[in-house]
Amino acid sequence: MFGKLRLAALILVPFWAVLPETARADHDDLKAPGAIADALSITLLTEEYPPFNYTENGQILGAGGEVVRAMAAHLGYHKPIQSLPWKRVILRLESDPDVAAFSMTRTSQREDLYQWVGPIVEIEAGIYEFADHPDPVRSLDDIRNVPAIGVQAGGADEIALRQYGMVNLEPLHNPEVGLQMLAAGRIDLLVSSDIELHRQLADTGIASSLIRRVYSFGSSGLYLAFSRDTDQRVVTIWQSALDAVVASGQFARIMAQYGAVSDQTTPFSGSLAPGQ
Known part of the structure; x- marks a missing residue:
């Protein structure tokens, strides 16, 4: 403080x-x-x-x-x-x-x-996946075709992604559990930011090296x-x-x-x- x-x-x-x-x-x-x-x-x-x-x-x-x-x-x-x-x-x-x-x-x-x-x-925002994912994302088409992308319910990201035609979104009403859902395989990708992930990594004990940002929205x-x-x-x-x-x-x-x-x-x- x-x-x-x-x-x-x-x-x-x-x-x-x-x-x-x-x-x-x-x-x-x-x-x-x-x-x-x-x-x-x-x-x-x-x-x-x-x-x-x-x-x-x-x-x-x-x-x-x-x-x-x-x-x-x-x-x-x-x-x-x-x-x-x-x-x-x-x-x-x-x-x-x-x-x-x-x-x-x-x-x-x-x-x-x-x-x-x-x-x-x-913030630096983007879309994240586990680094050892068996089918890693390499393109926008890959992002569009995964079964589920976790994103804050009702937030600007969900609204914008739907406007871009993304229909594979999983709205998260409690974004704090996004990383846990990614680790458990309940979602394939997670929309997040550096600050959000910093806290979730600390809370879950997951090593930052296990998470990979596959798409950047920029600053x-x-x-x-x-x-x-x-x-x-x-x-x-x-x-x-x-x-x-x-x-x-x-x-x-x-x-x-x-x-x-x-x-x-x-x-x-x-x-x-x-x-x-």
């Missing part, structure tokens, strides 16, 4: 100080008491989706959860973060004013529905999404808080802590899906 002194140092830096010089003149009104009060009154929502966001001992943890908490500490935000089922999170985000939710994939379908701050998590990000009618000044204030967390090196430390990697190799890659 992060020391109190480090968080205190972040808080002492005014959030507008991280704005580029050319942007500060355009955002002088961000320092107005009303804008600051509005930013601190936002309701933050998330879901239980380890390792990106989850509750432990009453605190929101996870790669996205810790970044958002660092942003909140930088701003002096003290309201509790609410964890709800994802469908309720989306309902609140689309119906209530001044709500923000994480960790969300920014897709073309969602782009105009919300306002965006991020990325709060950076992508997860975001803090704000309700569409949120004051643009509020969104800018939260983005500047993230910029400060990144500039301090804290963002990189959180990503490393949760297993983000950038040196994976893969037989082939493309853009079948946008991420979680």
